[in-house]
Amino acid sequence: MTTLSRKLRSHTLSQKNNLGLTSNQKIFFSIFTLFINISLKEVHSILLVLLFMTSLTIWSGIRIKNYFKVMLVPLFFLIPSIAIIMFIRGTNIVFTINLLGIQLHVMREGINLGLILLLRALAGVSCLYFLILTTPIEEMIQSFRKIKLPNVVIEILFLSYKLIFDLADRAEILKRSLNSKLGFNSIKNSFKSISLFTSSLFVNSIDRSIKINKALDARCCNGKMPSPNILEEKKGINKKISISFLVLITFDLILIALKII
Amino acid sequence: MPGLKIRELSFSYDGTKILKNINLDFKEGEKTFILGGNGEGKTTLLEHLNGLLQPNTGDIYFGDQKITYDDSCLNKLRQEIGVLFQNPENQIVAPKVPQDIGVGPCNLGLTQEQVKNRINNSLKKLDIKELAERKTHNLSVGEKKKVCIAGLLAMKPSTLVLDEPLSSLDPKSSREVIDIIQNLNQEEGKTIIIATHNIGFASKIADKVIIMEEGKVKESGSPENILRKDILNKYSLKPPGLNMNKIHK
Ligand SMILES: Nc1ncnc2c1ncn2[C@@H]1O[C@H](COP(=O)(O)OP(=O)(O)OP(=O)(O)O)[C@@H](O)[C@H]1O
Ligand SMILES: [Mg+2]
Numbered sequence: 001m002t003t004l005s006r007k008l009r010s011h012t013l014s015q016k017n018n019l020g021l022t023s024n025q026k027i028f029f030s031i032f033t034l035f036i037n038i039s040l041k042e043v044h045s046i047l048l049v050l051l052f053m054t055s056l057t058i059w060s061g062i063r064i065k066n067y068f069k070v071m072l073v074p075l076f077f078l079i080p081s082i083a084i085i086m087f088i089r090g091t092n093i094v095f096t097i098n099l100l101g102i103q104l105h106v107m108r109e110g111i112n113l114g115l116i117l118l119l120r121a122l123a124g125v126s127c128l129y130f131l132i133l134t135t136p137i138e139e140m141i142q143s144f145r146k147i148k149l150p151n152v153v154i155e156i157l158f159l160s161y162k163l164i165f166d167l168a169d170r171a172e173i174l175k176r177s178l179n180s181k182l183g184f185n186s187i188k189n190s191f192k193s194i195s196l197f198t199s200s201l202f203v204n205s206i207d208r209s210i211k212i213n214k215a216l217d218a219r220c221c222n223g224k225m226p227s228p229n230i231l232e233e234k235k236g237i238n239k240k241i242s243i244s245f246l247v248l249i250t251f252d253l254i255l256i257a258l259k260i261i
Numbered sequence: 262m263p264g265l266k267i268r269e270l271s272f273s274y275d276g277t278k279i280l281k282n283i284n285l286d287f288k289e290g291e292k293t294f295i296l297g298g299n300g301e302g303k304t305t306l307l308e309h310l311n312g313l314l315q316p317n318t319g320d321i322y323f324g325d326q327k328i329t330y331d332d333s334c335l336n337k338l339r340q341e342i343g344v345l346f347q348n349p350e351n352q353i354v355a356p357k358v359p360q361d362i363g364v365g366p367c368n369l370g371l372t373q374e375q376v377k378n379r380i381n382n383s384l385k386k387l388d389i390k391e392l393a394e395r396k397t398h399n400l401s402v403g404e405k406k407k408v409c410i411a412g413l414l415a416m417k418p419s420t421l422v423l424d425e426p427l428s429s430l431d432p433k434s435s436r437e438v439i440d441i442i443q444n445l446n447q448e449e450g451k452t453i454i455i456a457t458h459n460i461g462f463a464s465k466i467a468d469k470v471i472i473m474e475e476g477k478v479k480e481s482g483s484p485e486n487i488l489r490k491d492i493l494n495k496y497s498l499k500p501p502g503l504n505m506n507k508i509h510k
Pocket of ligand 1: 300
């Protein structure tokens with residue numbers, strides 16, 4: 001079965017490394033860029049981050065179609081919240097919507113702020129997607145261990161990773177099963193199916209977490225996750241700082257320079 | 262290697278009694294088969310054997326020691342008693358095959374070298390060297406099952422508790438797994454406890470057979486005495502088309 005979640009997971013696991021970066025470098029670069037991005041105020045710099053990160057991710061082997069699919073997820077949450085800002089910020093009215101006698105004014109400042117927020121949020125997400133979609137979880141965890149992140153945090157990270165993918169798989173399986181029972185053949189049935197889908201997904205996620213807990217218990221994990229990386233061959237890590245890393249850092253420096261000017 | 266004793270064990274899920282007053286003895290070095298239809302409580306019973314579930318009343322003894330459900334006791338128990346889950350999806354926790362097999366040994370605090378050795382031995386034992394490079398999420402169900410069995414063996418338990426070990430295995434793999442079980446039992450003296458509704462499998466290698474119904478132990482004895490037409494019919498366990506003349510060893 002090749003669901004989207006499986007495709008992405010296969011990809012991060014395949015360690016196809018078009019960029020020649022170690023995971024430490026990737027973590028450093030994406031977090032650093034994320035912080036710069038937060039402080040940026042000019043639309044063109046933010047756009048630059050978004051475009052650069054997106055093309056990096058796609059260049060490192062993610063299919064464009066899949067990338068935009070995962071980008072839809074944050075958009076789904078962003079658009080409604082940003083739409084509200086357009087009505088409540090500023091004084092210059094651009095146009096007015098008449099909704100059942102209530103006058104809703106869309107403001108110039110609101111539109112500007114909303115756009116910047118939207119772009120900045122997307123650029124931030126693209127930084128993190130670059131990290132998530134190109135780095136296997138084990139490598140990330142190993143790096144986190146190296147920088148002495150507390151164990152609890154790492155374990156929660158690993159478990160949530162496993163649960164998210166399990167959940168995505170379950171969602172795909174449920175959808176298939178409902179499809180095979182003609183669950184989406186009419187609007188009425190679709191509504192029924194969607195309610196079934198959500199409730200069983202919820203129950204499933206709880207059930208999965210209980211079962212993962214059992215599986216870990218059965219192998220003597222009393223609260224302590226084994227380093228999932230202990231068995232990995234140490235891959236010949238590029239000691240010399242690669243050219244690509246220098247290029248990426250230069251990009252960050254350019255951003256900072258743009259900001260200062 | 263001590264045996265396992267269950268005394269007056271009862272267990273309910275959300276107020277529904279699933280296991281009722283179970284008394285059982287699993288002698289060391291013996292292969293015990295627990296037979297029973299769907300939903301009669303086999304899996305629930307097996308999950309008690311290494312402390313994944315805790316009985317409402319009653320006790321389990323490993324050797325002379327009563328299981329107390331504190332960390333050190335559970336740790337020792339889970340090292341000694343390996344449980345194969347019915348559904349391999351629920352047992353796999355790591356993204357890659359060798360990692361998954363290594364999770365148990367890592368938790369036992371072995372060195373990297375020892376862990377690697379155990380992984381390789383398990384892979385060899387199950388003849389799944391070709392899976393060594395694979396990711397766990399896209400294995401076939403049968404392959405997952407084998408990986409789970411390998412993960413059990415890597416912990417070197419003295420007792421193996423197997424929930425439907427042959428389900429979703431093809432005939433060749435089934436034969437291999439039966440051979441492995443026989444080997445572990447005869448050469449290493451491991452105690453084997455298997456839950457199944459595969460009567461043919463039970464008749465091939467069982468030393469002792471138990472029949473469960475509605476959470477109670479209804480019959481218990483040697484395969485010659487239990488795997489008889491009248492008894493199997495009574496519990497609706499006789500598979501369609503099974504030739505009863507062929508069933509004994
Ligand atoms: N987590 C749970 N919560 C509530 N009831 C449960 C739970 N797990 C199992 N049961 C119920 O307990 C009973 C025994 O289940 P169990 O899984 O032990 O059966 P089984 O003998 O292993 O069946 P099968 O041959 O189908 O695997 C069933 O009626 C089942 O519905
Ligand atoms: Mg069962």
